[in-house]
Amino acid sequence: MKAMRFTAADTVSVDELAVPRIAADEVLVAARSVGICHSDIELLEGRYIIPFRYPIIPGHEWSGEIVETGAAVTAFAPGDRVVGECVIGEDHFGFSISGAAAEFFVAKPAWLHKLPDSLSFTDGALVEPFSCGYHALVLAGNVNASDTVVVFGAGPIGLGVIAGAAAMGARTIAVEPAAGRGEAARKLGAELVLDPTAAPVAEQVAEVTGGVGATVVIEATGRTAVVADALEAAAHGARVVCVGIDVGGRAPAALGLIQSKDLTIRGMTGSPGVWPDTLRFMHRAHVDLAELVTSRFPVERAAEAIAASRDTAANIKVHLEFGAAR
Structure with missing residues (x-):
């Protein structure tokens, strides 16, 4: 599988990695849309606010589709469209542990929320900032x-x-x-x-x-x-x-x-405890955030996506797209 990785300060690569294996209490997610955040740029530049190590796969604003579930997982099934929270106990998904900017990644059910049918994968990757x-x-x-x-x-x-x-x-x-x-x-x-x-x-x-x-x-x-x-x-x-x-x-x-x-x-910092309410609000209020996404790139062009994200005069939000992202 292809993944965007930060391998050193100001060094972006697209690497071919093995598809990760899941444990009984985990799910395998196929990424669909992944937003690039200012915090990702800080991570790339080596100045993120919590400890981390290179190499790291970024990506904490994401939507995806479950493709495999562990034997102990009952709340989700293959085909479920999901989004996931990024602050998980002491870990920060996409920062202290590798994130979603890969064709496939592992997640725990406790992090996840089902994406309402009314919201696209692009909408889903905007749930975290919204x-x-x-x-x-x-x-x-x-x-x-x-x-x-x-x-x-x-x-x-x-x-x-x-x-x-x-x-x-x-x-x-x-x-x-x-x-x-x-x-x-x-x-x-x-x-x-x-x-x-x-x-x-x-x-x-x-x-x-x-x-x-x-x-x-x-x-x-x-x-x-x-x-x-x-x-x-x-x-x-x-x-x-x-x-x-x-x-x-x-x-x-x-x-x-x-x-x-x-x-x-x-x-305030982040959005603890409000993701279910956020998803209901986006669905019921018909919140359309499409204006935020100003550029889209496949993962193979990850370096261009990072450059576009740094160009804040031209872009508001840049997304990496995987498969049937929209």
């Missing part, structure tokens, strides 16, 4: 049509937040300087796209909300200076959720706003 955006909205609490949700950053996570908030009925506003990503935000449900380089964001938010501000703010850029902007743009009593990660970053902020505005601020 689950992070959905989790942010859940943490914000009771997001509904009474809310104005301002989302800082229209990357894959921010765009998922936008799609989710719009599906919940909220007035949704994106803060994004890149025109292409702003257009994707509009297609996914943003009523307005604000350019943070045009004027202070808080001023723009105040103008479009009649001076009230955002009742929900989701920070999805991972830039500490933007967290400071989020406090400024928030309404009195707003809920602020920080999704983007910048470990060790520092920026000046008007921290007194937390008290004077009576803000609720939450941080």
Whole structure:
């Protein structure tokens, strides 16, 4: 079988490997669509946030089809379309243990969720990033049509937040300087796209909300200076959720706003415990995330896929496709 491997820092190869064998409590999955994430680039560059070793097969945003089950497996059968969580106890699938960027890979049933028939394999490979955006909205609490949700950053996570908030009925506003990503935000449900380089964001938010501000703010850029902007743009009593990660970053902020505005601020990492809800939400709300996938490559062109993923001016999300991926 063919697999994309990171064999050393900044070294990508497509290798021919043996199809793995499964134990009694495991399943063999044929990959169908695998997304490339910014975290994969960090892994390739040797600076991922948890310990790992090369060589490693990446791939934590994926969909696939079960082709073999172990003798002790009862919840799944060959032919089941599945997606899988990536944080498994102390292991991170696709980081500390090899992931899904191969024609076949091994998984444990406890990681897996069946993909609803209404969702394509491409949709399935977007469940992981969308689950992070959905989790942010859940943490914000009771997001509904009474809310104005301002989302800082229209990357894959921010765009998922936008799609989710719009599906919940909220007035949704994106803060994004890149025109292409702003257009994707509009297609996914943003009523307005604000350019943070045009004027202070808080001023723009105040103008479009009649001076009230955002009742929900989701920070999805991972830039500490933007967290400071989020406090400024928030309404009195707003809920602020920080999704983007910048470990060790520092920026000046008007921290007194937390008290004077009576803000609720939450941080989060990943999407623990919300995958079943995420899949039901995507199915019932008819969330269409196709706009996120801007390039697709077969595994044989993995190096090109990595290069395309690094080109964030041209691409939002790049997928590797295997077999009947869509």
